[in-house]
Amino acid sequence: MARHLADYSRVTVEREINDEIKGFPSIFYIVARNDETLLRMWAAHGGNVSAVHRASRVPLVAFVIAQSEMIQQDTTMLLAVLLGLGAPPDAIPPAFYTPYHQDLPADGPNLQGSGHDPVPVWCTVATSRRLARTANLGQRYYLNSAARLVPTTARSRQVAVRKKAQAALEIPYFLVGQTTASNRLLRKLISHIMIPSERPLVLAFAGPSGHGKTELARRLGYLLSLDLEVVDCAIVNRELELFGPRHPYSGADLGTPLNNFLARHAKQPCIVFLDEFEKTTSDIHQALLLPFDNGTPRYSSILVERLVY
Numbered sequence: 426m427a428r429h430l431a432d433y434s435r436v437t438v439e440r441e442i443n444d445e446i447k448g449f450p451s452i453f454y455i456v457a458r459n460d461e462t463l464l465r466m467w468a469a470h471g472g473n474v475s476a477v478h479r480a481s482r483v484p485l486v487a488f489v490i491a492q493s494e495m496i497q498q499d500t501t502m503l504l505a506v507l508l509g510l511g512a513p514p515d516a517i518p519p520a521f522y523t524p525y526h527q528d529l530p531a532d533g534p535n536l537q538g539s540g541h542d543p544v545p546v547w548c549t550v551a552t553s554r555r556l557a558r559t560a561n562l563g564q565r566y567y568l569n570s571a572a573r574l575v576p577t578t579a580r581s582r583q584v585a586v587r588k589k590a591q592a593a594l595e596i597p598y599f600l601v602g603q604t605t606a607s608n609r610l611l612r613k614l615i616s617h618i619m620i621p622s623e624r625p626l627v628l629a630f631a632g633p634s635g636h637g638k639t640e641l642a643r644r645l646g647y648l649l650s651l652d653l654e655v656v657d658c659a660i661v662n663r664e665l666e667l668f669g670p671r672h673p674y675s676g677a678d679l680g681t682p683l684n685n686f687l688a689r690h691a692k693q694p695c696i697v698f699l700d701e702f703e704k705t706t707s708d709i710h711q712a713l714l715l716p717f718d719n720g721t722p723r724y725s726s727i728l729v730e731r732l733v734y
Contacts, residue, residue, distance in 0.1 A: 459496060464507065489507055590649055652695045
C-alpha cells in the first residue's frame with residue numbers, strides 16, 4: 426500500500442485520499458481491515474479520522490466498534506489508534522462510556538437528557554443496541570479517557586508529523602491509569618525532537634513493579650518504529666558486563682549486546698531501556714555518564730527504569 430501511494434505525488438494523494446467509494450469514505454474500508462499499521466499510514470497521508478458516512482451520519486469511531494461483530498475480531502486497539510490520531514470521542518454520546526466500568530443496558534443507554542443534545546440522528550434504537558452489544562470495557566475506557574484528555578496542540582501535532590513521529594501522539598491512549606506519566610513523556614519527546622541535539626533523551630521511569638514502565642518503553646519503540654534494546658540491570662554488576670573489555674584485552678572485538686546494538690544504529694534513532702536500573706552498582710552509573718552526556722548514537726533515547734542515586 427505504501428509503495429502504491431508513493432507512485433503518486435503528495436498533492437494528488439492528499440486531494441483524493443478522502444474520496445468516497447460506493448458511498449463510504451475510503452478510510453472506512455481501511456479500518457474494516459482492522460490493521461493498526463495500515464490506519465496509521467492512511468492517516469499520515471491525509472486520511473480523515475473524523476470521517477462520517479454521509480447517508481447514515483455514522484461516525485468512524487462508532488463504525489470501528491460496531492464492525493467487531495461483523496468481522497468477529499477485537500477492534501479495541503484500532504479504536505485506541507483512531508483516538509490517538511485525533512478522532513473525536515464525543516462523536517459517540519458520552520452515555521455509552523460514562524461511567525466506563527458499568528455494563529450497558531441491552532437496548533443501550535437512555536440518551537434523553539444525557540448531556541448529548543440533540544441526540545445524533547444515527548443513534549437509532551437498532552444502532553444503540555448494536556453499540557451496547559459490541560462496545561467492550563476497553564473501548565469504553567479509551568473513549569472515556571480520550572474525552573477527558575487535553576487535546577494535543579496543533580503545533581505539537583505539526584512537529585510530530587514533520588519529524589515522522591505522529592504515532593507518538595497515541596502514547597496517552599494506550600496505558601491504563603498512567604495518564605499523567607504518558608502526557609509528560611509526550612511533551613518531553615515533542616520538545617526533544619523539535620530542537621535536534623547531539624545528546625540523547627534520557628528519561629527515568631519511577632514506580633512499583635507492574636505499573637507499566639517496561640510496557641511504556643516497548644510501546645514507545647513500537648509506535649515510533651524504532652529498534653529497542655532492553656538491558657536487564659539486575660544481572661549487570663560491572664562496566665565490563667555492560668560495555669565489554671577495552672583494547673588490548675581479550676574479547677574487545679566481540680563487544681556486548683548493548684555495544685553492538687549502538688554500533689549498528691550509529692547516527693540512527695533507537696531506544697535503550699535499562700530495566701531494573703536501581704539494582705545495579707555505582708560503577709555502572711559512572712560508566713553511563715559519558716554516553717548520557719555526549720549521545721551514542723546520535724538522537725538515541727535512553728529510558729531508565731527507577732533511576733535512584
